[in-house]
Amino acid sequence: MSLLSWNFRGLGNPRAVQFLQEIIFQKRPKVIFLCETLSNKSKVDCVRQRLGYEGIFVVEARVHSGGMAMLWKKEGEAKLLNYGNNHIDLVVNMDGLPEFRVTGFYGELKRSLRRNTWNLIRRLAGESELPWCIIGDLNNMLSPTDKKGGNKYPSWLLRGFQEVLDECNLIDMELVGYPFTWEKGKGTSLWVEERLDRALISHSWNLLFPTARLVNLEISTSDHCPLWLDPVLQEFQKSVKHFRFENAWLREPMCHQIVQSSWELFSEDSFQKKIKCCSTSLAKWGKEITENFKERIAKLNKVLRRVKSRRDVESVKRYKDTHEQLCEVLNQKEIFWRQRAKQLWMRSGDQNTKYFHACASKRRKRNQISNLKNNDGVWVGWDIGLPKLVVDYFDNVFKASNTHSDAVTKFIQEGVSNEQNLALQATVEESEVRAALF
Structure with missing residues (x-):
């Protein structure tokens, strides 16, 4: 309201x-x-x-x-x-x-x-x-x-x-x-x-x-x-932050090294353990890459302003190097917000990060829920029964019923042979995963 x-x-x-x-x-x-x-x-x-x-x-x-x-x-x-x-x-x-x-x-x-x-x-x-x-x-x-x-x-x-x-x-x-x-x-x-x-x-x-x-x-x-x-500022439960791979990291050579070193460090452990350790290392390293765009851009612009007026060879070289770094950070920022905005009609190279940011932020706000009506028509919030209401709703939606599908499934033609089915059910070997990833 x-x-x-x-x-x-x-x-x-x-x-x-x-x-x-x-x-x-x-x-x-x-x-x-x-x-x-x-x-x-x-x-x-x-x-x-x-x-x-x-x-x-x-x-x-x-x-x-x-x-x-x-x-x-x-x-x-x-x-x-x-x-x-x-x-x-x-x-x-x-x-x-x-x-x-x-x-x-x-x-x-x-x-x-x-x-x-x-x-x-x-x-x-x-x-x-x-x-x-x-x-x-x-x-x-x-x-x-x-x-x-x-x-x-x-x-x-x-x-x-x-x-x-x-x-x-x-x-x-x-x-x-x-x-x-x-x-x-x-x-x-x-x-x-x-x-x-x-x-x-x-x-x-x-x-x-x-x-x-x-x-x-x-x-x-x-x-x-x-x-x-x-009048009412929405109060939401703090969500658990899950790991998400950022496309902007791919522009950093360090990303590949972190993945490879994490994988080799736990070569004797299970596949799940390797994935978890790799994601932890990437998240810790990537935080410095994708969470301080504003500070990095401001710092590089400050350097550019300081060396712009100078005419010596060293200043010109430093200006060129700093300008390249600034362009790289701006590209990373654009990729970061384009990944969140999910605007499929946008093409690589569109310098419109403000638009991407607005789309992503607006979608996140609209997806938040502060209260819902229960079965008695009473509004409940997160502190007075909303978590249980959500769980009960999906429990009912996905609860198995006493229906019989044989009358329908018997007319469906099989598309997977027995040999193909056995191949699909076979255990995934570590060598297959390594070949697919590296």
Whole structure:
């Protein structure tokens, strides 16, 4: 269960809609709040259908400004409490989670009208006792450090917003990532950055989701960054790490030597013992090869920068050798992530390790399980019965039943002769394994 908030700056921008689709594909939020849609209800509804969400409530734009929309994944997972020109208030009720309240908020842009924003928050605070979260572009700051560049932010605006949070017992969530969410004049002497987008939570909401985090997604097609709120950080059992051979090791001459020496060292032991000792040696050695790409690349780049400006023969030779080492490390990194991404249409030589990394990381996160429903319809986690539930499920799936297959198998023509069957069942000789491997 997660929430996405973004000052969209208009649905008429195709790049913005495409960017929103990419965020949703990666983060899969259950609730989305969009402000400054600059659109009517029908246009927002078209976007909803493209995104694959069922629930929607829209506050249409006034002339050529404003406009808000709240979308939720399934129709029955949320209901409207109230709304206005600057907010949409929902009660969220999803499987496995207690009922709570989410308010998408768009604060007054003009400083002279900021008191309207403050009074609206005070009024909303008294309308429900549910755990409460306000998220959106509040157009308010709490500290001088929320602004970088430009004129000093008025102290009366800081005090006014701080007093609202104190009166309503609201907590300003810490922002993970870049500290500013809005910018203007980037790359010029007038560049200004501010934190205008935020999430405010009640103490009861904080107790309900103590491990929640608010993340600045930073990259944006708007002048505002999207915010991603994950109320429940997934807790998983630490898995046992098994040995996996890395294709990137094949580019290292040492790999072949380790395999050969490990095999010869235990020449008198069983085949299984040799495999185990060989994998242990490779894993220990390979950790230095495939787990510190970032440090190795940074170190080599530092050397290149240091010798680049020199013109003596020794520096030129060192530059050439270092550059070759850097290319080799980059090739290893690409092979490492291509092996994990399993994108079969990619060809050798594609310098796109960031893409491979994203594919592999996203797949790993999606494959994780935090809780499941048992036969009684109750959600259970890893600490309250989920391991037993998984084992029982597969026990039932693979349990032998009292079926008889003779009626089917007698019509299947044999494809393996008796001689071939005896050859397949014969014991594998060590000399055969050695010949196949070496």
